[in-house]
Amino acid sequence: MLDLASLTELLAQPKKIVITTHHKPDGDAMGSSLGLYHYLVQLGHHAKVIAPTDYPDFLAWMPGNEEVIIYTENLQQSATLIAEADLIFCLDFNALGRINEMGELVRQSSAYKVMIDHHLDPEDFDDYRHWDIRACATAQLVYDFIADVLNKKELVSKDVATCLYTGILTDSASFRLPNTTSAVHRIAADLIDAGAVNWRIHELIYNSSSENRLRFLGHCLANRLEILPEFNTAIIWVTKADLDQYDSNTGDTEGIVNYALSIGSIKLAAFIVDRKDKVKLSLRSKGEFPANDICKRYFEGGGHRNAAGGQSADTLEGTINKFKSILPEYKKLLIQ
Incomplete structure (x- = not known):
């Protein structure tokens, strides 16, 4: 050294x-x-x-x-x-x-x-x-x-x-x-x-979004947002077809997960997107909830307590189901 x-x-x-x-x-x-x-x-x-x-x-x-x-x-x-x-x-x-x-x-x-x-x-x-x-x-x-x-x-x-x-x-x-x-x-x-x-x-x-990115954001919030109130968790998921429909470019998905986290009752938000090679996850959390622990243990990733990322070789549907299946393990932290 x-x-x-x-x-x-x-x-x-x-x-x-x-x-x-x-x-x-x-x-x-x-x-x-x-x-x-x-x-x-x-x-x-x-x-x-x-x-x-x-x-x-x-x-x-x-x-x-x-x-x-x-x-x-x-x-x-x-x-x-x-x-x-x-x-x-x-x-x-x-x-x-x-x-x-x-x-x-x-x-x-x-x-x-x-x-x-x-x-x-x-x-x-x-x-x-x-x-x-x-x-x-x-x-x-x-x-x-x-x-x-x-x-x-x-x-x-x-x-x-x-x-x-x-x-x-x-x-x-x-x-x-x-x-x-x-x-x-x-x-x-x-x-x-x-x-x-x-x-x-x-x-x-x-304040430099393209029209396509703004319409893509609207699509995500109107059609791809799912709330799981029993776990104070929100998921936004995006398909390859969604990305193609809105001609999504690098950076167009940046920050979308924060819209899910902005809901008052939500403690954990996930943005799950089907990319060309793998399914990517971006997690955000409030307070002491360890988003990085989920990514490290289950999705080949990591990061910070309140901002983390990971990936999955499974399908988009399989990845969403896996994410949902692990939430009971964290329920005590999510509802306290």
Whole structure:
């Protein structure tokens, strides 16, 4: 493992650096990656952000987005950059399986690996780790890494601040989750002071839907919402035909699960969607209910207590039935 002194020494001279994050990156994944990118280029490093897959169009406005390399569209370039890197920063994930085929390339690279993350149960592939499951977002940890660990707060530029604010905003559900502490609000204030235009970022993230996405949301709420009052649980399920009918793109399902959770009596919400390869689940919960426990034990996934995800090789109907079948095990927690 690298210690802080060794890492600081490595970063003292320009290096070839790759920054990557999990597949189907969300706001925190791209915000933390681009925020770190803007910090590193100020120091003269040759940094590149490689996303394992595409990501939602509503994130494309972020400064530096035009420099992002999509691995699935640039296989050879990505492989070369990873092989030649001196350091690889792994953000918002802690197991190499989360970056799909890139995982083995990163594992085999001779580069030092630096993990910055807030998820449970990290895999032991990194050389330096800045990790805290109490953080509301990886972007919060990137800010802490720059400002406090490396003592370079003065290099939190407008572009750095804009990207990191985006990550914190999205992963905290607009500052609504329980882990949005007073420290998080102080960081947000620092980022605004550094140039992040908070109201504009909110507009670009949340008020940029396509007509198709809005109609798709209406379809989900009108025709695919099921309430299980005996378990204070709501399910929204989506078929492949639904996705095709509304020409669904990457990111169009983002946040739909929160509409189910917004019902006053609901303590657990599930969004279950039939993708090309597997059925994907996104769970959200209120209070102390452990959504991540369900995903870890039954759906090959995990995450945070109130926000978790998983997958199933079963059919959509089979996955829905399996989800319902495990609810009695959690009934005491769900109705208390």
